[in-house]
Amino acid sequence: MPETIEHLLSGISADFVFKARPTSLPPELRPDWRISVLLLILKITGRAGKASLKKLHVLGWVIRHQSQRDAFLQVLAGDVPADSLMIRFDPALNRAVEFAVGSKLLAFERLSSGGLNIVLTASGKDAAARIVEHQDCLVSEKAFLHEVGKISEARVESILTWKD
């Protein structure tokens, strides 16, 4: 007799039970983490707590792993050409920005040139200060951003377009 699935299953008298189990999530996709990092980027590397969305994407992408952070710093130092970096635009970051704007931590600022700036609100500045205050949170991320320093939009643009 051919071993069909039905044949095999007919020998089992118990029912199959399916339990939906929650799925694990990479921590970078947690709003707590991403929004905290955004606040830090704006506070530490932004000019007066402002930055373009592009800048947030670039820094937000490389900040996630030590190897990427190191590579970015090498590009900044000029040791390595910019085309060795593979920067992706992450929709999750846009969503994080939207949530933060909804929570009134950030605000949008339309520029006359048509570009979009993201700005820390007063409560955003408070929240960022609170995160900075606790020295055992987001240690490597803070260290990286301090190394990057107040990087200009022009510099970010040149890194992105490999003209660095």
Place this chain on the structure above:
Amino acid sequence: MRIRLRHLKLHVATVAGPFGAELSFKEGLNVIRADNSSGKSTCMKAIVYALGLERMFGPGNHPPLPPAMMTLIEDDQQETPVIESSVYLEFENHEGRIVTVHRKVAGTSERDWRLITVWEGAALTNPGQYPSRELYARDPGSATREDGFHTFLEKFLGWSMPEVVRFNGEIVPLYMEAVLPLIYVEQKFGWAAIQATTPKYFQIREVEKRAIEFILNLDAYKRELEKQKLAQDIAALEEKWSDLASQCDLMAATEGASIRSLPKHPTVEWPPQVAPYVERYSGPRTLSLNNSITEDQAELLRLENEAIPAAEQVSAELTVKLRKLREALDENEVIASDAAADLEFDGGEVRSIDARLDAIADDLHKNQDILRLRRYGASPNQHQGQGSCPTCHQSVTDSLLSQTLEQQVMTVEENVEYLNSQRKTFEHMKENIERALQGKRLRLEALEKRSSELRSEMRTAKQTLVSDGRAPSAVAIRQRVVLEERIDKLTRLSERFSAKVAGFAELSASWRELQAQKMELSGENLTATDKKKLARLQALLIKMESEFGFDSFPPDNLAISSQNYLPNRAGFDLVYDVSASDNIRTTAAYLLALLEISREFPTNHLGLLILDEPRQQSLSWNTFKQVFERAKSSGGADQQVIIATSEEQARIDYLANDPEIHFINFSGKVIRRITAQTSEL
């Protein structure tokens, strides 16, 4: 009885003249009545201070007494600065020995407030010349040095403090201050729960339990301590065993061999059923060391019985031999190359597991950062953390993925658990592979060695073939030499191994002993006597609760927990389950029960109980009266209870007529200006 307070004197020198308070105490129940904020609690605290035990109130670096004794004292609606103040306490021990102590509280004099003068006599009730000593309290060495006050006090009270364990594993003596809350209930916080004011900063593990064990003189703790010591000894022996095993492994590995049948963990029998032995690779075969030696010796014997042939005699067979050696070498090289590739592959597996472990560690760290932020209240994600969108208030999940996905996402805590179990799994896998790797490395080494030996043999054979026909065959000579050397090395290894392995016999014997001790100590810590005491404590508690009007539930449902020796009901601690006044009843009943149980069993109780303001807030008058009634029995039992209360004078001064009660009433301040007529003793 271990202590009887006799007389207390407070002295405060001020700009406006001297102030002071004096209290005499008798056996049995003493009731001190004074209005609120008149200084009676100061007197109670001063007793503790005079005894050098003020660290019960906290680790602070100055006397924990109120401003009236430290800086400003109130006199007729005015505040007068304090120049100097001190306290005197006269007390007696179970041997009838009376001492008086004096300690400075405040003031600019040179005298250190940590110094206590001890007079060997009743200097307050019977002034005179008495020999005196100066002892230090509060010094780090105070409890162990000869001139420390605590050493003196312990001896005087007949208290031998047991060893306890701190959270960091350090062993220290149980501090007397940690036991004091069972004897002195402080006014402000002492009534919140039994032992509410136990100082925690000593960092002693389960300090409340230790205190009760000590007061009741339970055997349980001694057993617990022995169990802990035993656990340490067992762990130490396991380490020694594992150490010795590693040494054996290392010794064998240097000769390209490995140990088989060596138990990784201590055994009670030595030698085990299959005794440990050494195994080595001989080409593709594995042989036990002894067999290897025997084989070699047999071969050597055979060779020795042959004459060493001359080169020309052996040239024909040598040519054949050379060809065979060539073939053997080729074959061996193939096996070795396979083994090397296999090793490389396994190495790659380990590397990829390592990469995985790094990623898990990184994820774990980020998740923990999130938990830290939330814990500090610094998470910027308050709304979403509660599951709703800050703008439209629809429900959202804790993730930045598209919200239309049906899939439920783990909480951060669940994620951490998940990552931890992943980490363990991969670490386990890595361990397994590395163990296999070890074996493969040894095998490869043996194969490489074999190749190298074969090449040597080939060289020698070629050498012989081209040498003078009459010279002795170098091959034959070499064969013998190599064999001799190997036999020598392996024999030495065998001897060293036997010597090392003999060490296990001793360890195994120790292990047997420890296991026997473990069995003896197993089971409950409470001895039969302990249980009797606790049963009696329970009975006394229930009786008193009934007398005091406990009404949250029938007092018969109360039990004494065998875990923490405190009252509970159906396994739950009472504090949150009962009314506030029942809480107070329970505290009073429990402490009085401890006092009474000392009359029936040998304990470490000092036969003293100080209750400061038991009539807190809502306690019923009836309960209050019942507490007095119960406390009166201390008189007949050579014990002492001191109750301080601010109850209305009119209501309570009927107590003055009770011959069993020593009633002291203050119509104004307790600490008052000293004139010729100040004394209400």
